[in-house]
Amino acid sequence: MSSMLSAELAATCSALGYFDSKAKKYFADSNTLEAVKDLIRYLRRDDSSHAIRRELGESMVLQTDLLPLLKCYWEETDLFDVLLRLIVNLTTPALILFDEEVPTDKTARNHYLQMEEHLQSYKEAFVDDDVWAVLSTKLSQILEIVNLLFFYSSAAD
Structure with missing residues (x-):
């Protein structure tokens, strides 16, 4: 992935908002809805190496931003709907993304394993009762x- 695209993803994730540990609340940015839509657009443009999906997994955006947003802003229907779309997209099984076959190529297999690792960390995040x-x-x-x-x-x- 190019450093430019990586910077764009980081900026988009930063535009989601922030979690205040003292208040134990996630504060959405004024552009949160558009940022979530942008992340969906980025995933739509992802290549066969799934670089964007892997970058989002590495950044832990689901655990640090998306689920806290879902918990704090669930009454905002438009935001909830696009958040849910993005979360479902990010939690798509890796096997489906690789045409239901575990890759045999070394590089593709490493990408697959990396995505499986991210999916396992997502499962841990979904243990939250809230x-x-x-x-x-x-x-x-x-x-x-x-x-x-x-x-x-x-x-x-």
Whole structure:
């Protein structure tokens, strides 16, 4: 990966916000929504070596920024939606990204193993009860809406 692209990724990750350990709260930047969208765009442009995905894994952006943002700003629907899209994208199994075959080429295999290592660290980050509380609350809200739609459509019949 070029140093220019690496610098762009670092700047984009910095634009997400910061965690205040005293307040135990993540403070979003004014451009957080756009920064998350930019990270999604970067992943869309990723090459076959998955350099961008590996760089984001190395920076631990999921653990240090994305999950804390999700926990603190889950009520902001637009931000929550794009955050969830990015998190799902980053947690895509490495095997799927390599066409369901473990690479035999030495370099590609090292990239694969590096991505597997990042995925394992993501699993550790998802042990947080607060993340699951947010996800279950959002899922409950969605199910309530679906239930209401089903109720009203059944009543109309």
